[in-house]
Amino acid sequence: MGHLDTWFKPARAHLFKLMFGLTDSTVLELARLLGLLKEQLRAKTAEYENVQRFLAAADPRTDEELRAELANLRDMLQRADSALAALRHELAENSAADAVLRQELREAVESARQAAQDVLAAQELLEAREAVVAQIEVDLSRLERSATAIEKLSPFDFVVCPRCMQRLNARPVPDDHCLVCLQPDPADDDVDPAAIQQTRSALEQQLQDARAVLAADAEVLQTAQERVQQADFLARTLRRQLDAQTRDMVAPRFEAIADASARAATLRASIDAVSQLRDYWARARAIDQAVRDIKERRARATTDKKARTAELAAREGLVTDLSRNFNSMVADLRPAPWIESATIDPATYLPLINGGSFETLQADGGGIVTCINVAYSLTLLEFGITHHDVLVPSLLIIDSPRKASGTNTDDQERGRRIYHRLQALAETYGPRIQLIIADNDSAPIPSDTFGKIELDYVHPMVPGVLHPGPGHTSRTEDEYEDRSR
Numbered sequence: 001m002g003h004l005d006t007w008f009k010p011a012r013a014h015l016f017k018l019m020f021g022l023t024d025s026t027v028l029e030l031a032r033l034l035g036l037l038k039e040q041l042r043a044k045t046a047e048y049e050n051v052q053r054f055l056a057a058a059d060p061r062t063d064e065e066l067r068a069e070l071a072n073l074r075d076m077l078q079r080a081d082s083a084l085a086a087l088r089h090e091l092a093e094n095s096a097a098d099a100v101l102r103q104e105l106r107e108a109v110e111s112a113r114q115a116a117q118d119v120l121a122a123q124e125l126l127e128a129r130e131a132v133v134a135q136i137e138v139d140l141s142r143l144e145r146s147a148t149a150i151e152k153l154s155p156f157d158f159v160v161c162p163r164c165m166q167r168l169n170a171r172p173v174p175d176d177h178c179l180v181c182l183q184p185d186p187a188d189d190d191v192d193p194a195a196i197q198q199t200r201s202a203l204e205q206q207l208q209d210a211r212a213v214l215a216a217d218a219e220v221l222q223t224a225q226e227r228v229q230q231a232d233f234l235a236r237t238l239r240r241q242l243d244a245q246t247r248d249m250v251a252p253r254f255e256a257i258a259d260a261s262a263r264a265a266t267l268r269a270s271i272d273a274v275s276q277l278r279d280y281w282a283r284a285r286a287i288d289q290a291v292r293d294i295k296e297r298r299a300r301a302t303t304d305k306k307a308r309t310a311e312l313a314a315r316e317g318l319v320t321d322l323s324r325n326f327n328s329m330v331a332d333l334r335p336a337p338w339i340e341s342a343t344i345d346p347a348t349y350l351p352l353i354n355g356g357s358f359e360t361l362q363a364d365g366g367g368i369v370t371c372i373n374v375a376y377s378l379t380l381l382e383f384g385i386t387h388h389d390v391l392v393p394s395l396l397i398i399d400s401p402r403k404a405s406g407t408n409t410d411d412q413e414r415g416r417r418i419y420h421r422l423q424a425l426a427e428t429y430g431p432r433i434q435l436i437i438a439d440n441d442s443a444p445i446p447s448d449t450f451g452k453i454e455l456d457y458v459h460p461m462v463p464g465v466l467h468p469g470p471g472h473t474s475r476t477e478d479e480y481e482d483r484s485r
Contacts, residue, residue: 003350004359016349019384019391020322021315030305037298044294048287051280058277070274077267084260112231119228122221129214136210140203318383318390319346326351326379333417335371342375351376367405367414374401374418378425385429397436402444416444423449 003012017023158180160167168179176185323344330342330353343352351358351372358372377396384392401418405411422435426449437443443450453462 003348013349020318021389021391022312022319024308024312027305027308027312030301030308033301034298034305037294037301041291041294041298044287044291048284048291051284051287054280058280070271073267073271073274077264077271080260080264080267084264108231108235112228112235115224115228115231119221119224122217122224126214126217126221129210129217133207133210133214136203136207140200140207143200143203316346318387319344319349322379322383325383326376329375329379329382329421330372332421333371333375333414335368335375335414342372367411370401370405371414371418374398378421381433382425382429385432394432395434395436397438399438400440401437402439402441412444419443419445423447426450 003009014023014028159169161180171179173179173182177183178185323346326344327342330339338354340354341352343355344350345352345357353360353372377398380392381394381396384390385394402415405415422437423445425433426435437450442452442454455461
């Protein structure tokens with residue numbers, strides 16, 4: 001049964017052991033557990049070796065040396081933090097004496113900043129005033145040019161274009177439009193010299209007022225600039241005084257604080273590095289402990305498996321008995337005269353003919369192979385009937401035992417011996433077994449022991465089973481299961 005299938009071969013052997021009680025679920029579960037523990041042990045061992053190689057490459061110190069180094073670094077860090085705290089306390093006391101001067105300096109700096117903002121605002125306002133004055137001057141200049149042009153050009157009527165010198169008298173132009181630009185002519189009131197003079201006077205007055213405001217804003221800017229200079233001078237003076245007071249007292253302490261802070265930071269970095277290495281050592285110890293635990297579990301499982309296997313070892317004699325019965329069955333059926341011995345391999349539970357594997361018989365003819373197959377199956381069937389603790393099924397179905405045999409006298413005689421053996425089993429064990437033989441012809445020996453069902457093209461089905469018809473696409477047994485439900 002699939003003994004040549006690489007995947008099915010272990011399952012077939014385990015099935016045989018289960019039927020004969022050579023193993024049980026406990027042994028199989030322990031074997032599965034041992035395989036799982038083997039994989040886990042290999043993985044954990046590889047992980048432990050990787051961590052060990054990393055530690056050896058990263059730092060040659062041992063875990064004990066790292067622990068001592070870590071304790072020393074923490075003690076040094078505590079002393080550095082204490083010294084840093086003392087320096088900061090001294091600095092805080094010295095800074096209290098300079099609080100008044102620092103407050104004056106902050107006020108002077110704030111005053112200088114506010115004065116600078118006032119200067120910027122005054123400059124922006126002055127620039128706006130200058131723009132207004134410039135615009136009025138431009139408007140006044142434009143008015144002067146326009147009045148001069150009106151005064152000079154209004155008495156003239158152009159008969160030619162002043163640009164291209166073409167005549168204009170033949171040009172159709174409305175009466176109230178200019179002959180040159182074709183724009184509507186302004187009314188006489190618009191070019192009145194009195195109106196122009198009035199506009200000129202208004203612009204001159206606006207210019208005078210704007211210049212006065214500009215002068216006032218310039219004075220404001222000058223005053224703001226003077227305040228900036230005074231505030232900057234005061235701030236520089238106070239800063240020099242503060243620097244002179246703190247140069248000999250505060251600056252050295254700042255340097256000491258910076259040095260102490262740098263040392264504390266270096267110590268903390270060293271502590272982190274050593275702690276990380278110790279974490280790897282802790283991981284290595286945890287992995288090593290896991291390896292030891294797996295080995296202990298594997299040892300316990302191996303011991304349990306050996307103990308249970310030893311309990312079942314007494315049943316190995318069943319295979320010897322089965323081998324002896326198989327030899328007797330082959331001797332009765334006589335597949336071939338050159339067969340001297342037939343045994344059961346205790347490792348594979350497969351037939352051995354003359355000490356050789358079953359596969360070596362394939363070239364000796366299908367009838368011999370079929371006979372040995374039948375002998376092997378009948379031996380198992382009878383052994384299961386005579387041994388109640390052997391779980392071999394009491395049903396045996398043999399498909400076409402004479403199909404592979406020849407038609408000569410020896411082949412026919414071999415077939416009769418097989419059927420005589422079937423008859424003997426049926427008569428001996430009666431309803432305790434069930435034999436179903438699907439053959440190409442009826443039994444070669446006359447006997448009332450065999451019940452016969454003949455199948456042909458007219459009656460191809462077992463009586464009581466309806467023919468599904470040519471369009472049938474499902475199994476008949478499935479249909480009967482559905483009906484029973």
